[in-house]
Amino acid sequence: MQGDGNILQILRTKWWKYLVMGLADVEANYAVVKAYQFTTLTSIQLLDCFVIPVLMALSWFFMKTRYKLVHFVAVMVCLLGVGAMVGADFLAGRVQGSTSDVRGDVLLGDGLVLLSAILYAVSNICQEHTVKNGSLVEFLGMMGLFGSLISGVQLAVLETHAVSSIKWDRFIILLFGLYISMMYALYSFMPVVVRLTSATAVNLSLLTADLFSLFCGLFLFHYKFSVLYLISFAVITVGFIMFNVVPTSSAPPNNSAEEFANRAAGSSSNPLMDADEEAETFIAVDNCN
Numbered sequence: 001m002q003g004d005g006n007i008l009q010i011l012r013t014k015w016w017k018y019l020v021m022g023l024a025d026v027e028a029n030y031a032v033v034k035a036y037q038f039t040t041l042t043s044i045q046l047l048d049c050f051v052i053p054v055l056m057a058l059s060w061f062f063m064k065t066r067y068k069l070v071h072f073v074a075v076m077v078c079l080l081g082v083g084a085m086v087g088a089d090f091l092a093g094r095v096q097g098s099t100s101d102v103r104g105d106v107l108l109g110d111g112l113v114l115l116s117a118i119l120y121a122v123s124n125i126c127q128e129h130t131v132k133n134g135s136l137v138e139f140l141g142m143m144g145l146f147g148s149l150i151s152g153v154q155l156a157v158l159e160t161h162a163v164s165s166i167k168w169d170r171f172i173i174l175l176f177g178l179y180i181s182m183m184y185a186l187y188s189f190m191p192v193v194v195r196l197t198s199a200t201a202v203n204l205s206l207l208t209a210d211l212f213s214l215f216c217g218l219f220l221f222h223y224k225f226s227v228l229y230l231i232s233f234a235v236i237t238v239g240f241i242m243f244n245v246v247p248t249s250s251a252p253p254n255n256s257a258e259e260f261a262n263r264a265a266g267s268s269s270n271p272l273m274d275a276d277e278e279a280e281t282f283i284a285v286d287n288c289n
Contacts, residue, residue: 010138017126018142018143018145018146021123021127021143021146022145024122025119025120026151026154028120028123031113031116031119032044034109035110035116037109039108039109042089044109044113045210046082047113049117051117051124051203052078052200052204053075054117055124055125055199055203059125059128059198059199063129064251065248066248067248068248070245071243071248074239074242074243075239076239077235077236077238077239078235080239081231081239082210084228084235085228088214088228091226124194125199127190127191127194128194128199131194132194132195140188190202197244200243204239204240204243207240208236214229215229
């Protein structure tokens with residue numbers, strides 16, 4: 001489907017929709033990154049899975065998506081895979097990772113992860129509705145515009161000191177460049193995949209992202225290898241395949257009012273004429289008998 005061709009028309013009629021989507025997406029990213037300062041990596045891996053049940057609930061009520069038993073089983077299988085990954089962290093002694101030992105700060109970090117999951121779910125369900133009923137180019141352009149504006153304002157207000165304290169060198173610039181390139185690729189391809197599948201399916205596949213981080217850690221940070229990594233990857237993959245093999249369905253629309261209107265439109269607007277026609281039909285049938 002095509003979107004409105006005129007950018008001014010899009011801004012005039014849909015600015016608030018893209019503002020809400022951009023705000024939800026930016027704050028979801030900000031909240032989860034901020035959470036790393038307060039809580040552990042293990043907590044983030046576990047609590048971030050909260051996005052999936054929230055997404056399924058939003059899809060059920062707003063997208064009228066109806067899941068079958070196999071879909072719920074598939075989600076549970078994927079979460080078991082996440083459990084295996086967290087178990088590998090625990091056995092390797094990497095359950096710690098918080099920069100704070102204050103319990104209140106840890107709870108704050110956990111709360112930020114849950115907030116991030118909810119905002120991600122809102123952003124993703126809005127994304128699914130938009131790309132399946134509108135233009136991909138329009139969505140990417142407007143999200144890029146509003147996301148940049150929101151991020152820029154938030155950076156100037158909250159993170160000026162943090163940015164000024166960065167010691168810039170070629171290596172840091174390279175890391176930022178790689179990060180920006182990866183995020184650009186993610187945000188460019190994700191709407192395409194969401195259109196072909198669903199936001200829930202995409203987030204199930206993203207559960208493997210932490211695993212790829214652990215695989216990279218084997219080489220970069222000399223993590224100790226655990227067979228649970230492979231088991232986790234296999235289990236999440238099986239759950240993802242289970243979820244996508246059986247298609248979801250949509251709730252049938254409530255057509256009772258529409259059918260009533262159609263019947264009313266098809267009948268005469270004059271009840272006396274309807275009665276006369278019925279009487280004439282009865283007399284004609286009686287004479288034939």
